[in-house]
Amino acid sequence: MDKALADFVEMLRYSDVPVSISESVDAAETVRLFGYKDRGLLKTALAQVMAKTIEEQESFERCFDEFFSYQINPDLDPENTQEEDENPETSETAKSLPPPTAANDDEGQSSPASGGGEGGGGFSGEQSQGGATAPLIDLLERNDRTELTMAMTAAANAANLRNIVLMTQRGLYTRRIMEGMGLDQVNREISRRNQEGDAAGADRLSGRTELLFDAVRDMVERQLALTSGGKAKQFRQDILKNVRLSNVEHRDFKYMRLLVQRMAKRLTDMNSRVKKVKNRGHLDIRKTMRRNVAYDGILFETHWKQKHKDRPKVLAVCDVSGSVASVARFLLLFLYSLNEVLPKVRSFAFSGDLGEITAEFDRLGPEEAIPYAIDKYGGRSTDYGRALEDFKDLCLNDIDNRTTVIFLGDGRSNGADPRVDILKEIKLRAKRVIWLNPERKSIWGSGDSEMLRIAPYCTTAQTCNSLNKLELILRDLLKSN
Amino acid sequence: MTFIDKDPATAIDLIKEGFETAGYICDRHIATSIYLSQKLDKPILVEGPPGVGKTELAKAASEILSAPLIRLQCYEGLDESKALYEWKYGKQLLYTQILKEKLGDLLEDAVGLEQSMEKLHQFGDSFYSEKFLEARPLLQALQSEEKTVLLIDEIDKSDHEFEAYLLEILSDYQISVPEIGTIKAKTKPLVFLTSNNSREMSDALKRRCLHLYIPFPDASLERRIIQTRVPELEENLRNQLVSFVQQLRTQDLKKLPAVSETIDWARTLMLLHADKLDVDLVRNTLNMLLKFEEDIDNMSSEVPKFIAVARKEFR
Numbered sequence: 203m204d205k206a207l208a209d210f211v212e213m214l215r216y217s218d219v220p221v222s223i224s225e226s227v228d229a230a231e232t233v234r235l236f237g238y239k240d241r242g243l244l245k246t247a248l249a250q251v252m253a254k255t256i257e258e259q260e261s262f263e264r265c266f267d268e269f270f271s272y273q274i275n276p277d278l279d280p281e282n283t284q285e286e287d288e289n290p291e292t293s294e295t296a297k298s299l300p301p302p303t304a305a306n307d308d309e310g311q312s313s314p315a316s317g318g319g320e321g322g323g324g325f326s327g328e329q330s331q332g333g334a335t336a337p338l339i340d341l342l343e344r345n346d347r348t349e350l351t352m353a354m355t356a357a358a359n360a361a362n363l364r365n366i367v368l369m370t371q372r373g374l375y376t377r378r379i380m381e382g383m384g385l386d387q388v389n390r391e392i393s394r395r396n397q398e399g400d401a402a403g404a405d406r407l408s409g410r411t412e413l414l415f416d417a418v419r420d421m422v423e424r425q426l427a428l429t430s431g432g433k434a435k436q437f438r439q440d441i442l443k444n445v446r447l448s449n450v451e452h453r454d455f456k457y458m459r460l461l462v463q464r465m466a467k468r469l470t471d472m473n474s475r476v477k478k479v480k481n482r483g484h485l486d487i488r489k490t491m492r493r494n495v496a497y498d499g500i501l502f503e504t505h506w507k508q509k510h511k512d513r514p515k516v517l518a519v520c521d522v523s524g525s526v527a528s529v530a531r532f533l534l535l536f537l538y539s540l541n542e543v544l545p546k547v548r549s550f551a552f553s554g555d556l557g558e559i560t561a562e563f564d565r566l567g568p569e570e571a572i573p574y575a576i577d578k579y580g581g582r583s584t585d586y587g588r589a590l591e592d593f594k595d596l597c598l599n600d601i602d603n604r605t606t607v608i609f610l611g612d613g614r615s616n617g618a619d620p621r622v623d624i625l626k627e628i629k630l631r632a633k634r635v636i637w638l639n640p641e642r643k644s645i646w647g648s649g650d651s652e653m654l655r656i657a658p659y660c661t662t663a664q665t666c667n668s669l670n671k672l673e674l675i676l677r678d679l680l681k682s683n
Numbered sequence: 684m685t686f687i688d689k690d691p692a693t694a695i696d697l698i699k700e701g702f703e704t705a706g707y708i709c710d711r712h713i714a715t716s717i718y719l720s721q722k723l724d725k726p727i728l729v730e731g732p733p734g735v736g737k738t739e740l741a742k743a744a745s746e747i748l749s750a751p752l753i754r755l756q757c758y759e760g761l762d763e764s765k766a767l768y769e770w771k772y773g774k775q776l777l778y779t780q781i782l783k784e785k786l787g788d789l790l791e792d793a794v795g796l797e798q799s800m801e802k803l804h805q806f807g808d809s810f811y812s813e814k815f816l817e818a819r820p821l822l823q824a825l826q827s828e829e830k831t832v833l834l835i836d837e838i839d840k841s842d843h844e845f846e847a848y849l850l851e852i853l854s855d856y857q858i859s860v861p862e863i864g865t866i867k868a869k870t871k872p873l874v875f876l877t878s879n880n881s882r883e884m885s886d887a888l889k890r891r892c893l894h895l896y897i898p899f900p901d902a903s904l905e906r907r908i909i910q911t912r913v914p915e916l917e918e919n920l921r922n923q924l925v926s927f928v929q930q931l932r933t934q935d936l937k938k939l940p941a942v943s944e945t946i947d948w949a950r951t952l953m954l955l956h957a958d959k960l961d962v963d964l965v966r967n968t969l970n971m972l973l974k975f976e977e978d979i980d981n982m983s984s985e986v987p988k989f990i991a992v993a994r995k996e997f998r
Binding site: 222228 | 692695711716719723728760764769889892
C-alpha cells in the first residue's frame with residue numbers, strides 16, 4: 203500500500219470511520235484498479251470499500267475531499283506525485299495556492315511539489331541529510347529550495363508533527379521544527395554578523411529565516427487541518443468519558459448525547475440476543491428426527507422451536523432535585539437513551555413527588571424532554587420516602603423477577619425517612635435493584651445522606667460520576683445475567 | 684457481459700448501459716459497486732429506504748449477467764436448515780429400514796462383535812454423504828456450475844446467529860458441513876445482501892462486504908426511471924408527477940413515498956387517462972403514494988400548493 207493511502211486510512215480512523223486491515227487491503231486493490239486519475243470514480247469506489255454506514259459515508263466524503271485537496275503537502279509520498287503529475291487536477295491545486303509573495307520566499311511553499319517530483323527515490327536517504335549535515339545557514343545562503351524542503355520534512359518527522367491535535371500546539375510545533383533545522387545556529391550567525399557590522403548580510407539571513415518560518419507555519423497548519431479535525435474530536439470524547447458528570451460544560455452536551463447514545467446502544471446490542479432455547483413451544487420435527495436417528499428413529503430426545511428472547515425490562519427512577527442538579531441532566535440523558543434503545547423502559551423522575559415521564563420521553567426529543575422533566579419534577583426538596591411511596595403506588599405490581607430497577611440519585615433525603623422498607627419490598631420482587639450515586643463512597647452517610655441505610659437493600663450500590671463508570675457498572679450487571 | 688477486462692471507466696459505463704437495457708436505471712455508484720464486487724470478489728451489502736430498488740438491483744444484475752437468481756428471504760427464526768443445507772432424514776430412515784436385511788447378509792461371515800463393527804465402519808459414512816444432503820439456497824449457489832446471483836434479502840430481519848453462519852460464505856465462498864467437510868464454491872456467485880437497517884449489521888459482516896447505499900433518486904433520475912418503467916405516460920405529466928413526489932419527500936411523513944410507489948402512481952394516473960395533475964385527482968389517488976391515514980390527512984391540504992409548484996416548473 204502506498205503512503206498516501208496509508209495516511210488517508212489513518213485520517214479516516216480518526217474521523218470515526220473504523221477501517222479494518224482487510225478493508226485497507228481492499229482499498230489498496232481498488233486504488234490499483236482505478237488509479238488516482240479519476241478522482242470522482244475513485245471516491246465512489248473507495249467509499250464502498252471503506253465506509254460501511256451512512257454516517258461513515260459522510261465522514262468519508264469530507265475526509266476524501268480534504269485529504270486530496272491537500273495533495274501537495276510535503277508529507278505526501280513522492281512516488282504518487284509522479285503519477286499525479288499527469289493529473290490536471292493536481293496542477294490546478296498547485297496553482298490555486300497563494301502565489302509567492304517575494305522573489306525568493308518560496309523555500310517551503312511551492313517547492314514541495316517539485317521537490318517531490320524530482321526526489322522519487324523516497325525520503326529515507328534524505329532524512330539523514332536534513333538539518334544536521336547541511337547547516338541551515340548554508341542552505342539559506344544558497345536559497346536551495348529542494349534541500350530546504352527536505353530538511354523541513356525531516357525536521358517535521360523528527361518533531362512528530364503527525365501527532366498534532368490542537369490549534370494551540372501550532373506555535374510549539376513550528377518552533378520545534380525550526381529548532382530541529384538549526385535555528386539556534388542561524389540566530390547566532392545573525393547576531394555575529396550584526397556585531398561585525400555586516401548589517402546587510404544579517405538582514406538578508408534574518409529575512410530568509412522569517413520566510414522559512416512562514417513556510418514551516420504553513421506546513422504545520424496544513425497538517426493540523428488534515429488530521430486534527432478527527433483527532434481533536436476523539437481527544438475531546440476521551441476526556442468527556444472520564445470527566446466528572448457534574449463538571450461537564452453545557453456546550454459539550456451534544457457530544458455527551460452522542461456518547462451516551464452509542465453506549466446505550468452497545469449495551470443493549472450485547473444483551474438483546476437470543477439467550478436460551480426453552481423446553482416448550484412447537485416441536486421441531488426435523489431436528490428431533492435428526493437427533494434421534496441414532497436411536498433407530500424412536501423419539502426420545504426432543505427439540506423445541508420456541509426461543510426465549512431475554513430483553514431486560516427496566517424501571518428507572520431519576521432524582522432531579524437541587525442536590526443533584528448538576529448531574530441530573532446527564533442521568534436523564536442516559537435514561538432517555540436507554541428509553542430509545544430498549545423496548546421496555548419506564549422512566550420516572552422525582553424530587554418531592556414522583557411521576558412517570560415515559561410518555562414525554564417517547565414523544566419529545568431529548569432537548570425538550572429533559573428540561574421538561576427537570577421543570578416538572580425538579581426544584582423541590584428531596585424526599586426519598588415520598589418518592590418511594592409514589593413509586594410503589596404507581597408500579598409495584600409491575601415489578602416481577604425479570605425487572606431491573608435503577609435508581610439514579612444521591613440518597614440525600616433532607617432528614618425525611620427514606621422508607622427503606624419499600625425498597626426492601628422492591629428488591630424482593632425485582633430481579634435486581636441498582637443504585638447509582640454521583641457522590642464518592644467516602645461521603646456516603648455524611649450529613650443527610652441515607653446511602654448507608656439504602657445500600658443494603660440494593661443488589662449493587664455504586665458511585666457513578668463519569669460516563670466510563672456508568673458504562674462499566676451497567677455492563678457488569680447485564681453480563682451477570 | 685464482458686466488462687471485466689476493460690478499464691474501470693469503460694467497464695462502469697458498460698454496466699450502466701447494461702442495466703438500462705434491462706430496464707433498471709442506475710447511477711455511477713451502483714455500477715461501480717457491481718464492477719468492484721466482480722473485481723474484488725466481494726458481496727455487496729445494499730442499504731436504503733424501502734422501495735428504492737434494492738431487490739430489483741439483484742434481479743437486474745441476474746438478467747444482465749444472464750446468471751440464474753437464487754433468492755433467500757430472511758426472517759426472524761431463519762436457521763441453517765432452511766438457508767444452508769439439511770439432511771434428508773426421511774430418506775436416511777427409509778434406507779436404513781430397507782438395508783437392514785442387506786446388512787445381515789454382509790455381516791454373515793464376520794466373527795465376533797469386533798469384526799462386525801469393522802465391516803460396518805466401511806459403510807458407515809455413506810448415510811452422511813452428499814446424496815443425502817438437501818441443498819438450500821446458499822448451498823445451491825455454491826454448488827452451481829455456472830455463475831449465479833445470490834440474493835439474501837432483508838438480512839436485517841434475521842437473527843444474529845444466522846448472520847454468523849453467513850460469514851464463512853461471504854468471505855471464503857465455502858460452507859463447512861460437520862459430517863462431510865468443507866464445500867467450496869464451484870463458481871463464485873455474485874452476492875447481494877439487502878437491508879432496511881431495522882437493526883445494525885455486525886462489524887464482521889460489514890467488513891466482508893462492499894457497502895452500497897441507495898438513497899431516494901433525485902428528480903432527473905426519477906424521471907428517467909418513470910420513463911423506462913411507464914413509457915406510455917406523457918412527458919409533461921411525468922415531469923409534474925415526479926416534481927410532486929419530490930416535494931412530498933421533503934415533508935415530515937411517517938413513510939416517505941418510494942420509487943416503487945411513484946411507479947404505481949404513474950400507472951394509476953395512466954389508467955385514469957389523466958393528462959395533467961389536478962387537485963381532485965391527486966387527492967383521490969394519494970393513497971397510492973402515502974400508506975398512513977395520518978400522512979394522507981396531513982398532506983391533503985398541501986396538495987394544491989405542491990401541484991402549483993409542479994405546474995410552474997413544467998408547463
